Amino acid sequence: MNQAVAAAPVAKRKPKETGVPDNKKYLHPVMAKNYGNWKYHDRPRPGVLHHVAHSGDEIWSVRAGTARQMDIFTIRKLCDIADKYAEGRVRFTIRSNIEFMVSDVSKVDPLIAELGKHGFPVGGTGNSITMIAHTQGWLHCDIPGTDASGVVKALMDELHHEFIREEMPNRVHLSTSCCEINCGGQADLAIIVQHTKPPVINHDLVANVCERPTVVARCPVAAIRPAMVNGKPSLEIDESKCMCCGACYPPCPPMQINDPENSKLAIWVGGKNSNARGKPTFMKMVASGLPNNAPRWPEVAAVVKNILTVYKEDARAWERLADWIDRIGWPRFFEKTGLPFTKYLIDDWRGSRANLNSSTHIRF
């Protein structure tokens, strides 16, 4: 045999560019039948939505929390439950809750019992604290300042009581993000990494790893410039300008922004995507400097629970966190929560003048 003869090229499988699949075949039969013809819904108990169609058909959706990152045994268990009670159909919400649709009301209680038996909390509907939208963290991200699934697990253990009940003034959406890019998104309350020191540059690697003009262009405050360091082309940072956002780190990993001690966690409140009542709002930073204290982040949990407890006691029905603060004002928010209002909470970013008080409207 002539070893030099190349093996016949293996025909590679071409992808089928099918795109987004049709969802019709996955719909529960009652949902397929009444597509676009629903009349109203109510919530017979926390975790259960009851929808009524114009045709008179009814469907009960039972919502349960998941870990989002699920092992196949857990997914198969959820499938077993769906096959037994929900005609083999499920759907997921944007917050990684799973929903089982049931067309026979007598199956609702046994389904809830079965979910409970297997450790899936039923809730997350209406004015509850629902599952936390989150990111990848140490498990899978290439630039994480902290974990995501772990923070969420620790917090949802603490907030479980509010997930399975509907006792908040209005719905509460939470998110966590393991860097300042904030993949977790806007929420009533968000926990986001806040770096406090400029990146530490490994000058030996920059020239080989980073496209330097791209990195220079990426900096929002023009604090990065090309430089020769120890005879090698590298980058340097004007540390008086740097606001430690970490934007340079993804395109240039030798500019390490994550720091076990100095990468802190900040709390943001008042984000709202819905147009209900007021227009959608971005959230605002109200606390920072919290330690990245794995595996259970108790300091973060304490601040989060404090804010949510004050909100629960003080807000009126239907007030989202942002609506509540609109009514009571920011000074009272800081007074009631006991959180310190520091100079770092005065915005100095583009468009920030809109966040200053240009009036004599002050609550005393």
Next chain:
Amino acid sequence: MAKKMHDTPNLDQLEDGPWPSFVTGLKDLAKDKDYVVDLLGQLEESYKTKKGYWKGGTVGVFGYGGGVIPRFTELKNADGTPKFKDAAEFHTLRVMPPPGMHYDTDTLRQFCDIWEKHGSGLIAFHGQSGDIMFQGATTENVQKAFDEINEMGFDLGGAGPAVRTSMSCVGAARCEQSCYDEAQAHRAVLNTFLDDIHRPSLPYKVKFKFSGCPNDCMNSIQRSDIAVIGTWRDNIRTDEALAKKWFVKHGMDELVNDVVSRCPTKTFQVKEIGKLKKGEHISTVAVSDTHGVEINNQDCVRCMHCINVMTGALAPGEDKGATVLVGGKSHLKIGGLMGTVVMPFIKLDTEENVEKLVDFAQRHIDFFAENALEHERSGEMIERIGLSNYLDALEVDVDPAMVNSPRMNPYVRTDGWDNEVAKINAKKQA
């Protein structure tokens, strides 16, 4: 049986408590897979040192340029070998879900079987962009897993400077507030851009999201470059039986304090039955024998609040469609931006009308591809060039619904004013 577990004292603490534990899930997988034993080893190290240890790279499937998120371990021994060698590669496949994230159990079981065979066994429902994330495969297994998932009728989503995977709400499938067929619009738009999803070549990412009503359950206004949010033009519909049922349960205090006083434009009024007005733009419904609700729909901004509180008693009108907003994004690089209105109303009730949305999306992507700077999102591009230049380029007529208020500063060259007025008048007469 897999190899012996590493000690994970930190992660072990995430197995207690009432919420489902991903650590317990990983440990179950680790019983059979050395891969996950070592994944837990690396994750425990991150918990100890508070550092991440994954770096990106280049891994893909034949024919596509994106859709796989490569991860290689950076946690090495002194000799450069991976400290946890069985988890040295931990790539993720992003797979586009059906609109509304509906599944049957056969499909989910097939996903599990494929991922048990070729991957870690860990699947996330869903990522923040809406992808099903098959988390953890070696470079060698990525293609095998994709081939099987693709044969099931599922396709990879976007990554990098590409059109990204989209999300749509439960919508028409189960929600009475749905104002268009979200799934139809979602598929019509996304499946037009498969090349831009699978072969990243745009200046930066482009995201579409589809919400059936202004409650915007998909968070489209701040999470997508093009947000399609359902709305309606005619009057709020009413149902007297449900209105009376609501009132019996909730009473006058709640009607006044929770609904009337929370109407953002104060167009929602409660009146004695005899004083309720009638008119082309007015919705009325009795809540009791003595009192009723009156809404002047011309002053209603379709915020959804009264409909959310009194669902069924009040409902969106019948002349439904969507508002399209462009430019939503997160902080980098000029600060967070909400999408802003570029199409106050578009009908989406027929294939031809949905095609108009697709056409708009195509023109947006073409313009974005030509004019955005590298790593610049749509919202940043529009801020840089000004909304009116963007509208000119896309041949979209200006509309006062696009602004909170007209211009506040005089520094603008207006010598085209008469021409613009003439154009508007000509259009009115046409």
